[in-house]
Amino acid sequence: MKKVYIETMGCQMNKSDTERMLGMLSHFDYVETKEPREADLLMINTCSIRQLSEDKAYSAIGLWGKWKKNKPDLKIGFCGCVAQQKGEALFKRAHYIDFVLGTHHIYKLPEIIQRVNMGEKVCECEESHSVEDDCAKDYPITRVKSVNAWIPITEGCNNFCTYCIVPYTRGRERSRLPEIIMKEAKDALAQGYKEITLLGQNVDSYGKDFQDKHYRLAQLLQDLNAIEGKFRIRFVTSYPTDISDELIDIVPKLDKVCEYFHIPMQSGSSEVLKKMNRRYDRETYAKIVQKVRDNVKDVTITSDFIAGFPGETEEQFVETLTAIDEFELDYSNTAAYSPREKTVAAKWVDKFIDEDVKVERLKRLNDKVKENCLKSNKKFIGREMEVLIENFENHKGKNVITGRTRNNKIVHIPCDTDRTGEFVNVKITGAKTWYINGELI
Ligand code: SF4
Structure with a gap:
């Protein structure tokens, strides 16, 4: 048995990919180690959502490159979103990397390892448009020990928000086949997992690319809900205007589906939302949130916000703070704007907000999130x-x-x-x- 260590950065989608890569490697006689110095194969699963995460990945592999000098058989793989984006250029940056594996072809990992062991340097980063290429293979999954199993249902995104790197790193939207999702859910439940979380950049788009236009997230939830046994079902992330009435109606009728929606708003200002290429304004978002609250008793609604988007004025930023209050958002993830190569907003250099202003806005945003989180938690005392x-x-x-x-x-x-x-x-x-x-x- 050989030992593999995978360092995972970024979002739940990357964590889920790591579980799949470990599963494939276990099938080919690799065992996971938590100690990178012991490993025969070192892999980093990278995130490119912010420059900081990208820089952290380069610094981690820099150290691995030094280890390789004394351990020439050590193999190093650079995977994930930064790999998808940078491709072969990574070999120039760090000559000791043995393979570069983008997000679209993780199922080629066993074949790549074979080629690397034969002395080849391999880069697999072309964009895939087929669910068969990157989603549908039936390898084992080495899940993190937990009560919750993450199951991706869509890959990629078609929205091209002007700040977001995802369409360039994860590609266009592709839905996984329902029978594969059902099988993964049943397998996870049989292994003792008590919660299934369906994952996607935009879960409400699920099924848009199927020939059968009637099989969408609502139908998938019904099928999963019909599996016998006591367990819970969650789904993240929801794009506001893609949440269908059918979905809002079905959630309270399915006993296993939890009362939880993650609906990123990103900014409370309609003008900023337009510049972000989000397909809704403040009023539309308000109506969607209200519809969810009216239909789903005790629902928790969480969100994401960016502070200091290019050109954001103080007044527009304050609209974000008031949105958190007005829509009673229970919790929000926050970040200061970070320009990402290839995205539209990254070209608006003359509109960039000074770093100290971004930091100050992010602090006020976090204070507002904390205040509302406490308020929301207090509502349940005595229940x-x-x-x-x-x-x-x-x-x-x-x-x-x-x-x-x-x-x-x-x-x-x-x-x-x-x-x-x-x-x-x-x-x-x-x-x-x-x-x-x-x-x-
Ligand atoms: S919808 Fe989400 S993942 Fe897609 S481009 Fe916009 S922010 Fe990125």
Whole structure:
């Protein structure tokens, strides 16, 4: 057996790809190690959402290159979004890399390893338009030990928001076949996973590329919901204007589908949204959020926001802060704008916001997110809720189990027994900024 170490950066999609790559390698006699110095094969699964993540990847492999001087058989693979974007140029940047594997061809990994072992340098980074190339292969998956199994349902994105690198790194939107998703879900449940999270840059576009135009996310949720047993289903991420009425209607009718929507708004200003090439304005977003709240009881709605998009004025930034209040967004991921090569907004250099202004806006944005998160958590004090336990740990000298409610609130519960993987009923007793406290009933 040979040892492989994979360093994973970035989003859940990359983490899911790593699980698949480890699964394939296990099929070809590689075993995972958490200790990079022990590995025969070192791989980095990179993220290019911000320059900082890209720089971190280069610095990590720099160290690996030094190790290779004393261990010439060591193989180094550069994978993921930065690989997809930069391709062969990476060999010039770091001559010790043995293979470059973009996001579209991770299923070629076993073949690539064979070629690399024969002494070839390999680069697989062409864009794929076929679900067969990058999604549909039936290899084992080495999932992270957890209660939740991530299952990608779409790859890529067609939206071309002006700040976003995803269409260039993950390609055009491709939906995975329902039978493959169903099989992966059943396999994960048989292995003891208690939650299935469907993953995609835009899950609401699921099925748009199928010949059968009637099989969309709502139908997939119904099919998954019909699988026997006690488990939960989640889905992320939703593009606001792609959330169909059919989906909003079906969620409360399916007992396993959780009351949780992640709907990135990105800016509270309609003018900025237009420059971002988002296909909605503030009013449209407000209507969608309201429709979800009206139909799905106790729903948690989370979002993403960018501070300091090129040309953003102070007034426009303040509209983002007021949007978080007005739409009662329960939590939001935040980031300062980072220009990404190839994207439209990266060319608007004369409109770039000064770094110190971006940092200051990001701080105010984070303060607003914290304030609303606490407000949202307080709403549940006194309620009885079902929690799926994910962890058992000693927290500040006390034994606690932690888990999530159906609507994705993290709950800390005093308990001396490890109940990971169980559904427990809890009375909510208090609220902190990032979690709520509860007691077993
Ligand atoms: S919809 Fe999301 S993934 Fe697609 S281009 Fe826009 S921000 Fe990027």
